[in-house]
Amino acid sequence: MEMNLGLAKTILSTAVSKAKETGKVCSIAIVDEKGWLVALHRMDGAPIPTAEIARDKAWTAATFRIPSAEVSQFGDPKVPGYGFNVQNWNERLTTIPGGMPILNEGRLIGAIGVCSETPKEDVALCKKVIEEIGQRT
Amino acid sequence: MKELTLELALKMLEAAERWAKDIAGFSCSIAVVDKAGAVIAVHRMDGAAMATTDIAIEKAWTAVAFKMPTLMGSRWLDPRNMGKLMGDHAMGMIGRGKGRLCFIPGGIPVTDEENEVIGAIGCSGVPSGVGDISDTSVSQAGVTALYE
Numbered sequence: 342m343e344m345n346l347g348l349a350k351t352i353l354s355t356a357v358s359k360a361k362e363t364g365k366v367c368s369i370a371i372v373d374e375k376g377w378l379v380a381l382h383r384m385d386g387a388p389i390p391t392a393e394i395a396r397d398k399a400w401t402a403a404t405f406r407i408p409s410a411e412v413s414q415f416g417d418p419k420v421p422g423y424g425f426n427v428q429n430w431n432e433r434l435t436t437i438p439g440g441m442p443i444l445n446e447g448r449l450i451g452a453i454g455v456c457s458e459t460p461k462e463d464v465a466l467c468k469k470v471i472e473e474i475g476q477r478t
Numbered sequence: 479m480k481e482l483t484l485e486l487a488l489k490m491l492e493a494a495e496r497w498a499k500d501i502a503g504f505s506c507s508i509a510v511v512d513k514a515g516a517v518i519a520v521h522r523m524d525g526a527a528m529a530t531t532d533i534a535i536e537k538a539w540t541a542v543a544f545k546m547p548t549l550m551g552s553r554w555l556d557p558r559n560m561g562k563l564m565g566d567h568a569m570g571m572i573g574r575g576k577g578r579l580c581f582i583p584g585g586i587p588v589t590d591e592e593n594e595v596i597g598a599i600g601c602s603g604v605p606s607g608v609g610d611i612s613d614t615s616v617s618q619a620g621v622t623a624l625y626e
Contacts, residue, residue, distance in 0.1 A: 346522065379522050382484055
């Protein structure tokens with residue numbers, strides 16, 4: 342299975358209905374395996390910057406092939422190879438939790454980025470959505 | 479209809495995508511923004527170039543910011559119209575708007591019953607000059623669906 346607009350729409354509608362269940366509003370971005378935006382939805386009432394932050398999280402997860410929260414390990418002074426500026430390396434990179442790679446049979450096909458009120462909720466929603474569509478992260 | 483919701487935005491995108499696929503025969507990106515110029519929804523159709531999402535968003539933003547189709551602005555910057563329309567000042571537009579200003583045809587504002595701008599739709603990825611098929615006509619299909 343490859344990332345395409347049809348799959349992205351399915352993921353987005355799943356995510357929006359899951360978000361509605363919890364009564365939260367959020368922005369959700371889906372990118373392909375190279376980090377390019379495929380689809381983005383901002384729910385009614387979600388603050389304007391959430392759209393761009395969701396996209397940043399998805400980009401980070403897709404290009405690093407790990408959840409966006411784990412990218413901060415590269416900026417840890419205690420690990421070998423320290424020196425990578427995880428905050429200002431480029432304008433997209435973010436270490437805020439809420440971006441998750443989407444894998445199909447062990448191969449990366451894209452990533453999802455969610456931005457709502459707290460990163461904890463974002464991660465929970467990401468996991469729920471990926472579980473729902475039958476992929477793993 | 480006082481403001482664009484995600485539901486209305488998806489209705490517009492659906493119609494515009496159908497038009498682009500079935501009638502125009504091109505893959506493109508389509509974006510809908512609200513009256514603040516902020517993105518509500520973006521879709522990149524399969525096969526459309528990767529950079530088209532950002533250009534579609536910028537076209538929609540420009541349509542809201544200037545309250546007019548980007549086709550109008552593209553006329554100001556047309557070298558054949560230099561010294562007419564906007565006098566000699568048209569080139570001052572280039573590089574404005576924090577890099578977001580995009581006067582390429584394809585962005586159309588959406589208005590409510592009182593003619594107030596409530597948002598815009600932008601499309602990028604369709605080569606223009608193929609008869610009636612252009613970015614503008616794809617966006618127009620989205621706008622038409624909203625008023626149906």
